[in-house]
Amino acid sequence: MKNVVMLGHLDHFDVRQILESGQVFRFEKITEQSYMLVAKQKVIKLAQHEESSSVMIYNTNISELDEVWSHYLDIDTNYAEITSTLSAKDEYMAKAVTFGRGIRILKQDPWEMLISFIISQNKAISHIKECIKNISMQFGTPIEDEECKGYYTFPTPEQLKDATEEDLRACKVGFRAPYILDACHKILNEEIVLNELYLLPAEEAKEKLMSIKGVGPKIADCILLFAYSKMELFPTDVWIKRVMEGLYFEGREVKLAEIQKFAKSYFGDLAGYAQQYLFFYGRENALFTEKIKTKEKA
DNA sequence: GACCAGGGTAACT
């Protein structure tokens, strides 16, 4: 039976920061303090109390928390240690960690991450969310739930294989439609077995993923970080590139390879975490100053 | 209407 579960005394856990840090796309903001989240073929509501910061998870129960959500939400990782190590690196990193101290890196489904980040290329996050919602409604399965209606699972490869390129374009994925179909085929004919990638070193897993059309180094890094917990990776998108150039390269433009090399030596096994704090800090600041600008104009 | 978004591919030197 579904109910409510509370996570109390949990530091380094901010629902908004976790969901709005660009790692997950299947959520909706309900109020300032609560979100709906679709994951693991289920729908839950996450609500966080402003002062006590305790988290309520609606539409689940204790055993499901133990079996599913605790792992998904990365509850057992010691973020106190991670943040203190990163904060000691430099002043800016310390600021980023303070700003996003409630971030956790979720352990999401490899197949869903693969398709989601193929869609992500050269798109804004809000639009990525729309595309994924369209695809789920079109090809996923309605989630049977007394409390939460109108939600759909992310389609399996078997469900998605019936999609035509036109179907996918109708979901607004544009030129990425053939990429999605190629991913589908390579999974179904077992040219790539996603579960085997957990066991491979990051570099080998990355090569396999990049044999799929539309999957380059950045997208492969995202999949490996957000689904396979390869925490040493440092996905470098346009935001991270700007932040890194400003911080560690005196503002001059540098190659992706140079940023990767620096991040690997500077952040080591914590590169993935560092990347997430920097992304969240850099992006929220940029969006904030942009908002101020447009307000001044008006 | 140009420019940008959690980039990558293919066709060029």
Added chain:
DNA sequence: AGTTACCATGGT
């Protein structure tokens, strides 16, 4: 090996 045009779509 290193550049560059182009790729859909929506927002500013």
